[in-house]
Amino acid sequence: xxxxxxxxxxxxxxxxxxxxxxxxxxxxxxxxxxxxxxxxxxxxxxxxxxxxxxxxxxxxxxxxxxxxxxxxxxxxxxxxxxxxxxxxxxxxxxxxxxxxxxxxxxxxxxxxxxxxxxxxxxxxxxxxxxxxxxxxxxxxxxxxxxxxxxxxxxxxxxxxxxxxxxxxxxxxxxxxxxxxxxxxxxxxxxxxxxxxxxxxxxxxxxxxxxxxxxxxxxxxxxxxxxxxxxxxxxxxxxxxxxxxxxxx
Amino acid sequence: xxxxxxxxxxxxxxxxxxxxxxxxxxxxxxxxxxxxxxxxxxxxxxxxxxxxxxxxxxxxxxxxxxxxxxxxxxxxxxxxxxxxxxxxxxxxxxxxxxxxxxxxxxxxxxxxxxxxxxxxxxxxxxxxxxxxxxxxxxxxxxxxxxxxxxxxxxxxxxxxxxxxxxxxxxxxxxxxxxxxxxxxxxxxxxxxxxxxxxxxxxxxxxxxxxxxxxxxxxxxxxxxxxxxxxxxxxxxxxxxxxxxxxxxxxxxxxxxxxxxxxxxxx
Numbered sequence: 001x002x003x004x005x006x007x008x009x010x011x012x013x014x015x016x017x018x019x020x021x022x023x024x025x026x027x028x029x030x031x032x033x034x035x036x037x038x039x040x041x042x043x044x045x046x047x048x049x050x051x052x053x054x055x056x057x058x059x060x061x062x063x064x065x066x067x068x069x070x071x072x073x074x075x076x077x078x079x080x081x082x083x084x085x086x087x088x089x090x091x092x093x094x095x096x097x098x099x100x101x102x103x104x105x106x107x108x109x110x111x112x113x114x115x116x117x118x119x120x121x122x123x124x125x126x127x128x129x130x131x132x133x134x135x136x137x138x139x140x141x142x143x144x145x146x147x148x149x150x151x152x153x154x155x156x157x158x159x160x161x162x163x164x165x166x167x168x169x170x171x172x173x174x175x176x177x178x179x180x181x182x183x184x185x186x187x188x189x190x191x192x193x194x195x196x197x198x199x200x201x202x203x204x205x206x207x208x209x210x211x212x213x214x215x216x217x218x219x220x221x222x223x224x225x226x227x228x229x230x231x232x233x234x235x236x237x238x239x240x241x242x243x244x245x246x247x248x
Numbered sequence: 249x250x251x252x253x254x255x256x257x258x259x260x261x262x263x264x265x266x267x268x269x270x271x272x273x274x275x276x277x278x279x280x281x282x283x284x285x286x287x288x289x290x291x292x293x294x295x296x297x298x299x300x301x302x303x304x305x306x307x308x309x310x311x312x313x314x315x316x317x318x319x320x321x322x323x324x325x326x327x328x329x330x331x332x333x334x335x336x337x338x339x340x341x342x343x344x345x346x347x348x349x350x351x352x353x354x355x356x357x358x359x360x361x362x363x364x365x366x367x368x369x370x371x372x373x374x375x376x377x378x379x380x381x382x383x384x385x386x387x388x389x390x391x392x393x394x395x396x397x398x399x400x401x402x403x404x405x406x407x408x409x410x411x412x413x414x415x416x417x418x419x420x421x422x423x424x425x426x427x428x429x430x431x432x433x434x435x436x437x438x439x440x441x442x443x444x445x446x447x448x449x450x451x452x453x454x455x456x457x458x459x460x461x462x463x464x465x466x467x468x469x470x471x472x473x474x475x476x477x478x479x480x481x482x483x484x485x486x487x488x489x490x491x492x493x494x495x496x497x498x499x500x501x502x503x504x505x506x507x508x509x510x511x512x513x514x
Binding site: 017018028073076077078079080092094100101103105106110113114117118119122123146 | 264265267268269271272275276279347349350351352353354355356423508509511512
């Protein structure tokens with residue numbers, strides 16, 4: 001019997017950032033001695049609970065600063081909640097800002113090995129997949145050149161290509177598809193459709209209504225650190241638009 | 249000591265990432281410059297030649313009454329491990345800050361970044377060591393079985409280095425002043441450690457401080473065992489081991505307590 005527990009669970013998750021008001025000792029020490037505030041607290045997520053079932057594609061929408069990316073970072077395990085509990089079942093592959101961790105002096109191929117291992121592939125797995133990674137990125141010509149000579153589009157293509165070869169169980173995508181040319185965007189969406197068919201759980205942060213509506217089976221609308229609405233994407237976008245119109 | 253063991257298990261699980269990170273550091277340096285790895289050898293060699301000139305021809309620091317070791321060898325035997333220590337701690341101190349994009353995007357044990365920068369420095373050290381070996385052969389300095397002591401001494405040094413590095417790297421994420429402070433501390437620390445002078449020149453009333461500074465015990469022990477000065481002082485070495493283990497334990501505890509909010513603070 002397959003395991004039916006949700007892929008991602010948020011139980012009353014609150015995330016508070018303690019932003020330091022002073023970046024150096026020089027500023028910090030006098031402020032502390034005078035009893036000024038040395039940190040201000042900023043609540044990004046306030047007591048949020050939701051679940052994502054295995055194989056679901058969830059769109060997360062909302063205005064800038066509403067905590068969408070923070071949710072993805074909590075799922076990726078990069079951040080920890082201030083209170084509450086985040087449960088993630090399965091291997092997470094982040095498509096957040098592709099090419100993070102590329103070293104500019106190393107060649108594309110060397111960066112594939114580096115980045116692949118950071119994303120959780122073993123050396124032998126990378127060796128097996130490198131041909132397919134290069135093919136997908138359409139970068140065969142430049143793969144043995146240092147990535148500092150790459151354009152930002154090439155950088156992103158290689159990054160995406162590595163990330164989709166990790167065989168994720170949970171894929172988290174943050175806006176990235178907004179960059180890159182139309183044909184590569186098309187290719188990315190096709191790849192995401194394939195993942196969806198394979199039963200990969202997808203969390204997708206985007207401002208683009210058409211892509212969320214066509215791709216996701218559910219949407220979550222975040223605003224003011226809370227979940228305002230969730231459900232079928234067209235209906236959730238209606239709530240969102242009503243809020244924008246009423247100046248919320 | 250439980251946290252040390254669990255940290256080792258974590259790093260072992262991510263050993264391929266660690267190895268890739270070490271390779272990244274080394275390859276990147278090799279590509280950036282024409283002389284590439286030669287700098288790693290040239291740098292301490294030049295340092296040693298200038299210091300030898302200053303401290304053996306001008307200041308005339310006595311090496312060791314009983315032996316006939318040239319000052320240059322006497323110095324180099326201590327300078328190389330000292331440089332390894334200083335370079336490791338300062339490069340590790342910046343390792344988290346310079347990988348901030350990775351820290352905010354992907355999960356892996358953050359200590360990998362610190363450890364990998366230390367490993368890269370160890371490889372540099374091995375290259376620089378070739379000059380020392382050549383030098384000792386040239387002066388026909390006899391070695392004996394005590395040379396095997398360098399293995400435990402090296403391990404103690406790395407325990408201490410990793411402990412300090414974990415502490416400084418995490419603190420540097422909070423306040424960038426830490427890296428500048430560390431630069432100053434390392435300069436002063438070198439003069440408080442018997443690198444350019446022999447340990448027996450230290451007045452007796454300061455001996456206790458020397459016992460508690462693992463680096464002086466370690467540097468002195470290298471010099472003694474490599475240059476045929478007999479076995480290292482076992483008690484001193486034991487104290488250095490204990491101090492190093494405590495440093496490592498505290499370093500890990502501090503690092504762990506901060507690790508959860510690394511991504512928040514960058």
